[in-house]
Amino acid sequence: MIYLEEALRVLFANKVRSLLTMTGLIIGVGAVIAIQVLGSSMAGAVNGALGDMADNSFIVAPNGVQGNFRRAAIKLTDITAIEQDVPNIEQGIPLGGQNFLVQNGHHQARYFLTPDSSQPFNDSPLLYGRRFTSNDIADATNVAVISYRSYQKLFPHGGDPTGRSIYAGIHRYVVVGVLAAPKRGFINAQFGGDITIPYTTYVNQYVHDGVAGAARFIVADASRMNLTEIAVMKQLKALHGDQKGLQYQTFDKSQLTKGINGIFGVMTIVVALIGAVSLVVAGIGVMNIMLVSVTERTREIGVRKAIGARRGQILAQFFIEALLLCGFGCGIGLAIGLSIGWIVNQFAIVKVTGYVAPLPWVESLLIAGAFTIVVTLAFGTYPAYRAARLDPIEALRYE
Amino acid sequence: MNNQTPLAIDVRNVTKTYAMGSLEVQALSGVTFTIAKGEYVAVMGPSGSGKSTLMNVLGCLDRATAGSYLLDGVDVSELDDNRLAEIRLRKLGFVFQGFNLLARTDALKNVALPLFYAGVPGRERTAAAQRQLAEVGLGDRARHKPNELSGGQQQRVAIARALVNDPAVLLADEPTGNLDSKTSEEIMALFATLNARGRTIILVSHDEGVANHAQRIIRLRDGLVVSDGPPAGR
Numbered sequence: 001m002i003y004l005e006e007a008l009r010v011l012f013a014n015k016v017r018s019l020l021t022m023t024g025l026i027i028g029v030g031a032v033i034a035i036q037v038l039g040s041s042m043a044g045a046v047n048g049a050l051g052d053m054a055d056n057s058f059i060v061a062p063n064g065v066q067g068n069f070r071r072a073a074i075k076l077t078d079i080t081a082i083e084q085d086v087p088n089i090e091q092g093i094p095l096g097g098q099n100f101l102v103q104n105g106h107h108q109a110r111y112f113l114t115p116d117s118s119q120p121f122n123d124s125p126l127l128y129g130r131r132f133t134s135n136d137i138a139d140a141t142n143v144a145v146i147s148y149r150s151y152q153k154l155f156p157h158g159g160d161p162t163g164r165s166i167y168a169g170i171h172r173y174v175v176v177g178v179l180a181a182p183k184r185g186f187i188n189a190q191f192g193g194d195i196t197i198p199y200t201t202y203v204n205q206y207v208h209d210g211v212a213g214a215a216r217f218i219v220a221d222a223s224r225m226n227l228t229e230i231a232v233m234k235q236l237k238a239l240h241g242d243q244k245g246l247q248y249q250t251f252d253k254s255q256l257t258k259g260i261n262g263i264f265g266v267m268t269i270v271v272a273l274i275g276a277v278s279l280v281v282a283g284i285g286v287m288n289i290m291l292v293s294v295t296e297r298t299r300e301i302g303v304r305k306a307i308g309a310r311r312g313q314i315l316a317q318f319f320i321e322a323l324l325l326c327g328f329g330c331g332i333g334l335a336i337g338l339s340i341g342w343i344v345n346q347f348a349i350v351k352v353t354g355y356v357a358p359l360p361w362v363e364s365l366l367i368a369g370a371f372t373i374v375v376t377l378a379f380g381t382y383p384a385y386r387a388a389r390l391d392p393i394e395a396l397r398y399e
Numbered sequence: 400m401n402n403q404t405p406l407a408i409d410v411r412n413v414t415k416t417y418a419m420g421s422l423e424v425q426a427l428s429g430v431t432f433t434i435a436k437g438e439y440v441a442v443m444g445p446s447g448s449g450k451s452t453l454m455n456v457l458g459c460l461d462r463a464t465a466g467s468y469l470l471d472g473v474d475v476s477e478l479d480d481n482r483l484a485e486i487r488l489r490k491l492g493f494v495f496q497g498f499n500l501l502a503r504t505d506a507l508k509n510v511a512l513p514l515f516y517a518g519v520p521g522r523e524r525t526a527a528a529q530r531q532l533a534e535v536g537l538g539d540r541a542r543h544k545p546n547e548l549s550g551g552q553q554q555r556v557a558i559a560r561a562l563v564n565d566p567a568v569l570l571a572d573e574p575t576g577n578l579d580s581k582t583s584e585e586i587m588a589l590f591a592t593l594n595a596r597g598r599t600i601i602l603v604s605h606d607e608g609v610a611n612h613a614q615r616i617i618r619l620r621d622g623l624v625v626s627d628g629p630p631a632g633r
Contacts, residue, residue, distance in 0.1 A: 009503055009504070013503055305460075307493060308488025308491075308516050308517070311481060312481075
């Protein structure tokens, strides 16, 4: 196609000028795509981290900012009362954690030991064995389900570890299950330890004053989670004498997801604003250089018209020149943005969350394509129109 | 002049008035003449005589204010801009004083440009352009860019570009104005050859020596034809 060939020739004849004109687009598109890549891999990482938390469970804990923290601490009796009185609650267990040096012979490491129930907090699949049964809970047996990470550390030779014993402090636990390699993240690190034991066992061995601190509840109907949470918090206040300033807070997966999505929503707006501003700035640059190009080549346009080019053909020529300029700029921006996003993703986000997010190719391509089209249409049309409207006699006389 | 030959150009009572502010300037005040196919005509006149205006009207770059203009049998006095562009493309070939070739574009592509605007497919364009270059004696310079060609060669390329669509009329505006006298002679010889092969040529010049190559000279003064006939000494 001649238009393309000629446009390329013009762009490459003015290399520095073309590159300078593209800078705005390169930076704008590069920034938007880099942020977009980061945003989507962050979202992916967070969702991956939350993925292990069971959908039908929530956590309730005293709010950290209050005067009488001891008074607010959730007791074992509170949990039992809530199980009985609040509708939609299926089960409640205390939440807690004990940091121990866990040993299997001379293989040892420090891990968090946390309580769990037969309806597990962490619903990731199993690599070996089983989860806790209701018998384990009822009998408060000394069994443990361990994370993949701790399995690798404590059983470095691999193989099925079920039936083998590990030691934590003065207690011995028989391994009954190993979780599959996790989509681990900060949520599990906070609420679910690497070694879980039946909550009844946990209560027997580590809760001596009847104070659990925080609790986890399983609901029957996840769609009424919010109402249930409110009811639980109300009940807790009542159980603790409804003191003024007593505050509780709840966490559940949809709540956390919502919060995180809210942050990304704000980020999206910011990115869109950056995009819009850089689009306008870059577009003005493109328009400026195209107007210069039209003026410089007035005589050439006159000649083209004299030998029979129609308006549409002149228009097409300059429009395609602008399109190519924008296309190159956005293309380079796309490459740079994806590279930056990929590098940060590989060397920062994966390190923190352990989650490898795929590059959002399609979205990035669409963004770059949309930029190209919008900038060309908005800022390339007028110069091309001006070229097409030139009077051939005037243009031929132009020096 | 043979009245049996079909007319290439038929201009009747053409006037052209420019509005310069509140002042009206009449550049052409009623010009009438015909040019038969195959004629070689020079248009002469001092500056301000309406020569350039007539050239623009004949070249379909501008419309007459009044009067009629038939080009190759087509009334072009009332056409819109795009139709005029079409006429320029199909029926007219322009040769300019300053050659006006596209820089950084080789001779072949320069010559092929009108064919592109006419929608001729790529391969045919190249073949036709190559043929036309050979006809002006530059068959071996097809891949040379304008800055690699002499002035005379550039003007030959321009002539090839003007002829590639096989126009009814070749319009040359001071075609030798930028050339030395030896090269000018070569270009005039090329025009003579083309005319001998049947091309209709209209040459605008203020140079008697150049105009004398034509078979007929139309002289303008103050927007009117003051004389029309063979050059003196023929």
